[in-house]
Amino acid sequence: MDWQHVKSREMEYFQFNWKQVTCLYSTKHGNAAFVETFRPVMLKQVHSDTIVDTDVPHRGIGDGLITHTPGIHLGIRVADCLPVYLFNKERVCIIHCGWRGIINGIAQRAARFMDTYVYTLGASIGACCYEIQEDVAQVFETAYGSAVVPRGDKYFLDLKKAVQQDLGIKPLVSSLDFCTKCHPEYFYSFRGGDREARNYAVITSSTAGTTKGLPEETACRTPRQLTFR
Numbered sequence: 648m649d650w651q652h653v654k655s656r657e658m659e660y661f662q663f664n665w666k667q668v669t670c671l672y673s674t675k676h677g678n679a680a681f682v683e684t685f686r687p688v689m690l691k692q693v694h695s696d697t698i699v700d701t702d703v704p705h706r707g708i709g710d711g712l713i714t715h716t717p718g719i720h721l722g723i724r725v726a727d728c729l730p731v732y733l734f735n736k737e738r739v740c741i742i743h744c745g746w747r748g749i750i751n752g753i754a755q756r757a758a759r760f761m762d763t764y765v766y767t768l769g770a771s772i773g774a775c776c777y778e779i780q781e782d783v784a785q786v787f788e789t790a791y792g793s794a795v796v797p798r799g800d801k802y803f804l805d806l807k808k809a810v811q812q813d814l815g816i817k818p819l820v821s822s823l824d825f826c827t828k829c830h831p832e833y834f835y836s837f838r839g840g841d842r843e844a845r846n847y848a849v850i851t852s853s854t855a856g857t858t859k860g861l862p863e864e865t866a867c868r869t870p871r872q873l874t875f876r
């Protein structure tokens with residue numbers, strides 16, 4: 648079971664199914680139709696570790712969404728950053744993982760909220776293309792060792808490897824392994840020159856959760872200020 652390429656007249660997208668859960672990732676083809684069709688709940692994203700419980704009132708700011716309500720589509724916008732879809736029988740969660748979000752701890756936070764889970768990874772910029780500055784590389788080398796790939800006098804970051812260190816290898820059930828910069832035929836890429844346009848990552852579950860409430864509060868928090876670029 649892996650990600651499938653879905654083509655209809657209006658749009659093309661990638662889809663991964665796991666029991667009652669559906670994970671989607673848009674392409675350039677029918678990008679607007681994708682949003683109109685699935686109508687995901689989305690947030691103002693700020694590279695934080697804030698995960699919003701959409702089942703309770705919230706301010707609409709953060710980089711992750713979680714719900715136990717069936718039929719709700721949770722969405723995030725990405726153009727090179729990595730969308731991570733986590734799910735279990737009771738909840739679905741989707742998080743926006745760039746280097747800032749990962750260092751801020753969003754993946755670890757999602758793991759705590761979900762407790763037991765499996766997850767899949769969407770497309771993101773790959774270690775082939777994701778050059779990072781030396782100061783960022785140093786931070787990642789300390790926290791995520793092998794996620795930093797040195798080549799010549801440059802440093803590249805493997806976002807998927809870093810997230811796998813936070814979430815574990817065992818619960819990883821699939822990965823949409825395209826580099827968004829290397830595949831402009833499908834995806835928008837910020838590093839590839841797309842300044843405004845975004846790809847959409849969406850998760851939904853068709854069945855209801857059996858428990859309510861989360862183990863800790865998910866109110867919006869001010870993202871930790873980072874001093875490097």
Ligand SMILES: [Zn+2]
Nearest residue numbers: 775776826829
């Ligand atoms: Zn690439």
